[in-house]
Amino acid sequence: MESISKIYKIGYGPSSSHTMGPQKAAEMFIERNPNAFKYKVTFYGSLAATGKGHLTDVIMLNTFSERTLSMEWQPNIFLPKHPNGMKFETIDESGKNISIWTVYSVGGGDIIDDDNEIEHHKVYELNKMNDILKWCKNNGMTIWEFVEFNEGKQIWSYLSKVWAVMKTSISRGLENEGVLPGIIHLPRKASAYHIRAKSSQGSLQKRAMVFAYALAVAEENAAGGKIVTAPT
Amino acid sequence: MTHALATAGIIANLVKNNASISGASVGCQGEIGTACAMASAAAAQLFGATPYQIEYAAEMGLEHHLGLTCDPIAGLVQIPCIERNAFAAGRAMDASAFAVISDGSHRISFDKIVKTMNQTGFDLPSIYKETSEGGLAIA
Numbered sequence: 001m002e003s004i005s006k007i008y009k010i011g012y013g014p015s016s017s018h019t020m021g022p023q024k025a026a027e028m029f030i031e032r033n034p035n036a037f038k039y040k041v042t043f044y045g046s047l048a049a050t051g052k053g054h055l056t057d058v059i060m061l062n063t064f065s066e067r068t069l070s071m072e073w074q075p076n077i078f079l080p081k082h083p084n085g086m087k088f089e090t091i092d093e094s095g096k097n098i099s100i101w102t103v104y105s106v107g108g109g110d111i112i113d114d115d116n117e118i119e120h121h122k123v124y125e126l127n128k129m130n131d132i133l134k135w136c137k138n139n140g141m142t143i144w145e146f147v148e149f150n151e152g153k154q155i156w157s158y159l160s161k162v163w164a165v166m167k168t169s170i171s172r173g174l175e176n177e178g179v180l181p182g183i184i185h186l187p188r189k190a191s192a193y194h195i196r197a198k199s200s201q202g203s204l205q206k207r208a209m210v211f212a213y214a215l216a217v218a219e220e221n222a223a224g225g226k227i228v229t230a231p232t
Numbered sequence: 233m234t235h236a237l238a239t240a241g242i243i244a245n246l247v248k249n250n251a252s253i254s255g256a257s258v259g260c261q262g263e264i265g266t267a268c269a270m271a272s273a274a275a276a277q278l279f280g281a282t283p284y285q286i287e288y289a290a291e292m293g294l295e296h297h298l299g300l301t302c303d304p305i306a307g308l309v310q311i312p313c314i315e316r317n318a319f320a321a322g323r324a325m326d327a328s329a330f331a332v333i334s335d336g337s338h339r340i341s342f343d344k345i346v347k348t349m350n351q352t353g354f355d356l357p358s359i360y361k362e363t364s365e366g367g368l369a370i371a
Contacts, residue, residue: 001245001246001248001249002245004238004241004242004244004245005241006245007241007244007245007248008237008241013309014308014309015309049307050307050364053306053307053308054307054308054309107254107256108253124245127246127249127250128246128250128343129246129287129290129341129342129343129346130341130343132242132246132283133283133284133287136283137283142239142277142282142283142286143238143239143242143273143277143283143286144235144236144238144239144277146242147238147239147241147242148238155238156234159234159237159238159241160234162234162237163233163234163237180310182306182308182310183306183308184305184306184308184310184311186308186310186311186314189314207322207325210318210321210322210325211318211321211322213321214317214318214320214321214322215314215315215317215318217317218313218314218317218318219314221309222308222309222310222313222314230240230241230244230267230270231244231247231248231253231263231266231267231270232253
C-alpha cells in the first residue's frame with residue numbers, strides 16, 4: 001500500500017476528479033507557460049458533461065486568475081485514454097497555438113498525460129487487516145504505531161496540517177449561510193443545526209453536534225470550499 | 233487526534249487497495265461506506281479501543297453501508313450526499329460505541345467485508361454508479 005497521505009488530500013470541493021485534478025493540471029501548465037497571450041482549455045467526456053455542476057469552470061477561472069482564459073465543453077467526445085479528458089493550449093497574438101498539453105483527471109485529484117502514468121510508491125508491505133492485527137499483536141503495538149513504523153515520524157506533521165484544514169472547514173461551514181451552487185437551490189443547514197444543537201442537552205446535544213459538524217463540511221465541499229477529501 | 237487520523241487512513245488504504253473508493257466503480261458504499269468505516273475506527277480509538285475493537289468498528293461502518301447506490305440529483309454532490317454524510321457520522325459514533333462495549337470478537341472480518349463490498353459494487357448496474365441515470369437522480 002502507498003502512504004496514507006494519499007488518502008487525505010487538501011484541496012477545493014466538490015469533487016477531486018472535477019476540481020482538484022483540473023486545478024493541479026492548470027497549475028502545472030501555467031508554471032510551464034507563465035506568460036502566454038491567451039489560454040484555452042477544452043474539457044471532454046464525463047468531465048465536460050458534469051464539469052459545470054461540479055464547479056470545474058469556477059476552479060479554472062480562479063486558477064488562471066488574471067490571465068485570459070477561454071473554455072470549451074465537448075461532452076460527446078471521449079478521449080481514448082480516460083473519460084475525464086482535458087486539453088490545455090496557449091494562443092499567441094496572431095491566434096496561433098504554441099503549446100498543447102492533453103491531460104486526464106483519473107480520480108482522487110491525480111492526473112496523467114499521454115506520456116506519464118501515476119507513480120506508485122509502496123510504503124506498506126502488509127495490505128490485509130488480518131496481517132496488520134497480527135503485526136500489532138506480535139509487536140505489542142497499536143494501529144497508529146504501525147503507521148509510524150512504516151511511514152516515519154514525518155507523517156505526524158502532514159496529519160497535523162490535515163487536521164487544521166478539517167477544523168477550519170468545520171468552522172467556516174458552521175458560519176456560512178445561504179444557498180448552495182447548482183440548479184436545485186439547496187439551502188445550507190449546518191448553521192441552523194449548530195444553533196439548535198447548542199440549545200439542546202445531553203445525548204441529543206452530542207448527536208446534534210455530530211450532525212452539525214458533518215453538515216458543515218459536506219456543505220463547504222458542495223460550495224467548492226477548501227476541505228480535506230478523504231477517502232481519495 | 234492525528235493518531236486517530238492515522239488509524240482511519242489505514243482503513244481507507246485497505247479499501248483502496250483491496251476494493252475501490254470510487255463511486256463510479258462501486259457506488260456510494262465505497263465512498264461514504266468507507267468514510268464511515270474510517271470515522272468508526274477513529275472514534276473507537278479515541279474512546280480507547282484495542283486494535284481488535286477498532287477493526288470491528290470499521291467492519292460495521294462498512295458492512296451496514298453494503299449495496300449503497302450513488303445516484304445524486306442533477307449530478308451534484310448535494311442530495312443525498314450532504315445529509316448522508318451527517319447520517320454516516322452518526323452511524324460511526326454508533327459503530328464505535330458498539331465495538332468498545334464488545335470484546336472485539338465477531339464473525340465477519342474487515343478483510344471479508346471489503347472483498348464483499350467490491351463484489352457487490354461490481355454486481356451493481358451502472359445506473360447506480362455516479363452516472364445520475366437511475367434511482368434518486370430520475371425520481
